[in-house]
Structure formats: C-alpha cells, structure tokens
Amino acid sequence: MLVSLYRYNPDKDSEPYMQDIDLEVPAGKDLMVLDVLELLKEGDATVSYRRSCREGVCGSDGMNMNGKNGLACMTPISEVVKSDKLTLRPLPGLPVIRDLVVDMEQFYNQYKKIDPFLINDELPPGKERLQSPEDREKLDGLYECILCACCSTSCPTFWWNPDKFIGPAGLLQAYRFLADSRDTATEERLLKLEDPFSIFRCRGIMNCVSVCPKNLNPTKAIGHIRNMLLERAV
Amino acid sequence: MSTQITNFSRNGVSDWLVQRATAVICAVYAIVLVGYLLLTPEITYQQWKDLFSHTGMQIFTLITLLAICAHAWIGMWTTGTDYLRVHTMGEGADRVRFIYQIICILVLFVYLTWGFKILWGSA
C-alpha cells in the first residue's frame, strides 16, 4: 500500500510536503489507520501524531484520511483506502505544529465561549440536583462528544471565521447545557449566541454530521438553538 | 479582521428572520408576475402599464424592491465577510471588503430609486 503522508517540521522544513511511503501491510488483517501510523513510526521515529486510548474515547487522533476527517484508531483501512493508496493529512484549517499534530487553541477557545459547565444559581439541595428520566433523555446524543474536532475542522464556516463562529462541536455542547433541566442560565447562554457569527454563520451543509465518529448530529442541535433564539425573539 | 460593525442590524436573529421573510415576498411576487404573464394571452403596452398603475401592484412592487434590498444586503454582507478576508486574499482584504460593501449598497440604492422612478415617475 502507498501511504502519502503530510510532513512538516518547522525547525527543518521551509514548507510542508507530502512524503510517499511504500508500506508492507500484513495480509489477512484489516488494520486501523492508527496501526498504519504505528508501522510508519517503526520505520521513521520522527513521524508525529497524537494518540492515546486507541479506541475512540480520547479523541486525540483526529485527522484527515483520504479527504475525510475521522479518528485514525476507529477507521479501518478497508473503509478509506482507494486503489491501494492512503493519504494522511492533519485536520484542515488549524495551524500545524508538526506533521499530523495541529494547534487546537482556536477550537478550545470556541468551546470555552459557550461556558461548558452547569450553571445553577439556586441553592443546592442536600444531596444532588435530580432530573427526571425524560429530562435526562434530552441529553442523549449531546453529552457523548469527545471534542475530537473532526466536525469543526470539516466545516468551511469554521475555516473562514474560526475566531467568531463557535463551530459544530461548541454549538453541540452549547445545546447540551441549554437542554439540561438543571441549568438556569438559558437566557445568558442565548444572549451570547445571537450575534450574526456565533451560530448564525452555520449554513447547514452537514459536513459535521457526516464525519462525527460518535455519530452525533451537531446540525440538529444548531437547529434547536436557532429555534430557541427565534422563539425568544418573536 | 471582520467585525459586525458594517452589518446594520448586528443581530443574527433579525438577519435570519428578515432573510426568510424577504425571500417569501420575492417568491410570491415572482409567482404573481409569472402567473400574470401566463394567464394573459397577449400583453399590450397598455395592459402592462395598467398593471403597474394599479395602486395595489405599485405597493406590492415597492415592498418587493425593499425586500430585495434587505435580502441582498444580508447575503452580500455575509458572503463578503466569508470570502473577502486576509486568509483568501492577503493584506489589504479589509479595504477591498469595505469597497465591496459600498458598491453593494450603491447598487441596491440604484435599484430602489430606479424602481421608484419607474413606478411613479411617469404617472
């Protein structure tokens, strides 16, 4: 199999380049893309990427594989490799630190903006704030996000306005707290989102939905927030 | 750097609502006009003139013209703040975007005043 790998070491290279590597893939096994990277690293220890849990929980190894974002540890090569070629690039739109390692600061800054924590100004009850099973159910499909950034970095609006558009990941989390029956900061949260950029730059092209390794649906969450904003306005 | 200063409303909710509402107005106007053209077998100059001398049609046309201006401005402003940016065209993008916005406003103003003149100028 031919692996075309994005390489960039700012200490040595004046600009990024693609390195073609012929790789002997063990027969009879459907490797994950992360396994391919480990094999490459055995041959060349300078190949850089992030990884940790290797089972789609930590969200570290988000990257662009043959043009589509995803987690390397959860993506079998049979799913992405076409005509025996695998092209690996860093997540698009974010500054590259080295090879497949990107600087996630812009992504986290947007996440920070939505106040990703429960706000409740009422006196806490003796034990814990309870929630009915129905209210708890409303958080399904929202809380599972692992912040891998696959969605936001596949979104052209996030590429164009990474400093002002919250992005699908941040907006999914914004709705996670807006939908939480225990949260009392709905008004403050909505107020922060009503400018023309934060959420309204979403054009609903649904790249986020098509790449999310957790099968979450940020576009739907964005629709819910927009409805909340509209209901509040009219 | 693009800010929302040049957007008149500075509010995404109202922009969103205005864009949808104006789109409906434009669509209804287009349907009415196409319907008129289809249902009128032969259109003479007099008929056409009569149509646009009707107060109802004049108001409808003016509302549509205003709707086009609002709709186009929100769309063009959005497009400009997406694509006419430092990351697409390098330094000087802010100046280019400002000139682009002025041109958009001028063109829309010409549409409006010209439409106004066509509707009432000769009456």
Ligand code: SF4
């Ligand atoms: S919504 Fe999905 S793709 Fe986006 S950060 Fe969360 S897990 Fe990753």
